[in-house]
Amino acid sequence: DAGVIQSPRHEVTEMGQEVTLRCKPISGHDYLFWYRQTMMRGLELLIYFNNNVPIDDSGMPEDRFSAKMPNASFSTLKIQPSEPRDSAVYFCASGTSPQETQYFGPGTRLLVL
Amino acid sequence: QKEVEQDPGPLSVPEGAIVSLNCTYSNSAFQYFMWYRQYSRKGPELLMYTYSSGNKEDGRFTAQVDKSSKYISLFIRDSQPSDSATYLCAMKGNTPLVFGKGTRLSVIA
Numbered sequence: 651d652a653g654v655i656q657s658p659r660h661e662v663t664e665m666g667q668e669v670t671l672r673c674k675p676i677s678g679h680d681y682l683f684w685y686r687q688t689m690m691r692g693l694e695l696l697i698y699f700n701n702n703v704p705i706d707d708s709g710m711p712e713d714r715f716s717a718k719m720p721n722a723s724f725s726t727l728k729i730q731p732s733e734p735r736d737s738a739v740y741f742c743a744s745g746t747s748p749q750e751t752q753y754f755g756p757g758t759r760l761l762v763l
Numbered sequence: 764q765k766e767v768e769q770d771p772g773p774l775s776v777p778e779g780a781i782v783s784l785n786c787t788y789s790n791s792a793f794q795y796f797m798w799y800r801q802y803s804r805k806g807p808e809l810l811m812y813t814y815s816s817g818n819k820e821d822g823r824f825t826a827q828v829d830k831s832s833k834y835i836s837l838f839i840r841d842s843q844p845s846d847s848a849t850y851l852c853a854m855k856g857n858t859p860l861v862f863g864k865g866t867r868l869s870v871i872a
Contacts, residue, residue: 654806683859692864693807693851706859741806751797752860754806 654755656742662761668730671758674723675744683743683752684717684727693741699725732762766790769852769863778872782839784850786863789833792856796828798837799851801865807851811837842870 655674663669675682683698697707702719710717714733719725729736739759743752769786776782784798795814799807811826813819819826825838835854839846851865 693862695859695861698859743806751809751812754808756806757804 654742654744654753656740656755656758658758659756660759660761662763663732664763665733666731667762668728669732669736669760669762671727671740671742671760673725673727673742673755675725675742676753677723679744679746679753680722681745681747681752682719682725683745684725685741685743685754687739687741687757688737696727729760732760734762737761766861767852767854767863770866771864773867773869775869775871776842778842778844778870780842780870782842782846782868782870784837784839784852784866784868786835786852786854787833788835788854788861790854790856790861791830791833793854793861795855796826796835797853797860798824798826799853799862801849801851803848810850844870844872846870 654676657672680701684696685693686696687693694709696709697717698705699719715729717727737760739757741754741757743754745752767786767788798811800810801807811824813826813828816828816830823840827836847869849865849867852863853860
């Protein structure tokens with residue numbers, strides 16, 4: 651298995667632009683997690699899905715952030731409009747339950763100018 | 764008080780040293796305790812996983828959980844330059860994982 655796949659790996663955009671991050675979880679995993687990592691705040695859970703259904707989105711910082719999972723093999727995290735304080739590394743992870751191991755993707759480094 | 768506290772370091776040790784990494788937590792409902800290792804510009808990867816209190820050993824790595832003190836530790840014996848990474852503790856009860864901020868470790872050859 652290729653592991654969790656994220657794209658793009660790097661994104662540089664200007665404030666106000668829409669940003670879409672993509673994730674393909676490991677086949678057979680029915681939990682998908684989106685995290686954000688910064689030096690100041692560490693690794694923060696934004697939202698997680700079970701069987702494509704959002705279970706907990708309490709970590710989503712603002713309405714500018716939205717996430718979807720249209721099928722078992724694809725999820726997106728969208729920021730619209732983006733702001734400089736959104737600059738961070740965004741990780742997608744998948745697993746077979748919230749109690750079990752989560753497998754992380756390589757992350758998307760986002761820089762909003 | 765934050766749910767999980769972890770000293771960010773950085774921690775620099777000579778090759779061969781014993782390394783001790785620690786986290787404290789406040790939520791007594793946490794039952795599962797994990798250590799993730801994150802190399803620079805990579806995603807975290809699971810290193811050790813323990814349930815409830817006690818010790819678990821895997822090669823040069825030993826994880827300890829003391830639930831009475833709400834304190835967990837990761838020990839690395841005979842540390843190697845390849846162990847240089849950020850180590851994140853993580854824990855959970857009935858909710859998804861809560862991560863510490865990570866401790867950056869450098870093992871100098």
